[in-house]
Amino acid sequence: MRKGMRIAAAWAVASIVGIGTARAFTDPILVDSDAKSPHWSTVFTNEVSLQWDWATNVVHAEMGILGMNSAWTTNFTEVTSNYLWRVSASPVPLSEDVYDLVLTFYGNGEVVAGALTSQVAIVTGALGAVEVKSATESETWSKIRGNVVIPYDAAWPEAAATNALSAQLVIDNGGQSRTNAFAEVAGYYGLKIKNNGWGYGECSLLLSFPGTDGLLTATLFRPNDGTWVGVR
Numbered sequence: 104m105r106k107g108m109r110i111a112a113a114w115a116v117a118s119i120v121g122i123g124t125a126r127a128f129t130d131p132i133l134v135d136s137d138a139k140s141p142h143w144s145t146v147f148t149n150e151v152s153l154q155w156d157w158a159t160n161v162v163h164a165e166m167g168i169l170g171m172n173s174a175w176t177t178n179f180t181e182v183t184s185n186y187l188w189r190v191s192a193s194p195v196p197l198s199e200d201v202y203d204l205v206l207t208f209y210g211n212g213e214v215v216a217g218a219l220t221s222q223v224a225i226v227t228g229a230l231g232a233v234e235v236k237s238a239t240e241s242e243t244w245s246k247i248r249g250n251v252v253i254p255y256d257a258a259w260p261e262a263a264a265t266n267a268l269s270a271q272l273v274i275d276n277g278g279q280s281r282t283n284a285f286a287e288v289a290g291y292y293g294l295k296i297k298n299n300g301w302g303y304g305e306c307s308l309l310l311s312f313p314g315t316d317g318l319l320t321a322t323l324f325r326p327n328d329g330t331w332v333g334v335r
Contacts (some may be wrong), residue, residue: 141254141289146223149230151188161208161216170200171250171293190225199252200225201293224291226252247323250295255310257288260317267312276306288312296325303327
């Protein structure tokens with residue numbers, strides 16, 4: 104609600120200014136004024152424009168993009184300040200993913216002159232229509248078969264909405280437990296289930312924001328791959 108009010112107020116001011124200068128209006132755009140919002144790291148188009156500053160002492164740069172399902176690198180051997188990244192060969196990506204982007208700058212003698220990092224996420228429905236499972240008691244809400252993207256946001260627990268400075272996600276499947284600490288209070292985590300030692304069965308998730316009250320929990324179930332046949 105607070106976020107929507109800020110957007111509405113910004114549009115009202117733009118309309119008043121427009122009346123005094125020109126009688127034509129451009130279409131309104133959505134402005135996300137909350138820097139903590141995960142919208143800043145969500146991909147809404149298959150073509151993502153990446154931009155950066157190129158320092159004078161840099162000879163070449165290497166960009167690495169690592170996701171749960173794929174990874175690749177590209178090199179820039181001359182001054183470059185932008186790159187158009189096509190996330191998927193198809194107009195709409197076939198699977199969700201979280202990508203870590205690292206742009207490493209090199210000076211003379213292959214000495215690292217600096218690096219820039221970022222993270223973006225592909226989530227179902229952000230690039231088009233998505234089927235909504237309205238029956239919350241359905242097992243499809245908790246059943247997973249492959250890598251999944253888990254969002255987290257301090258705004259969910261009321262006690263953490265304004266006081267959280269970091270986030271923590273603990274994942275436990277009964278045989279192993281992993282604690283993931285995040286410097287940001289809102290974002291995405293890529294849970295790589297396939298070929299990462301998690302096995303099958305139940306996984307419990309516990310999301311907390313250190314220094315604040317309130318915990319959020321969930322349970323995921325990964326069934327065995329393949330086809331199950333019942334015989335009577």
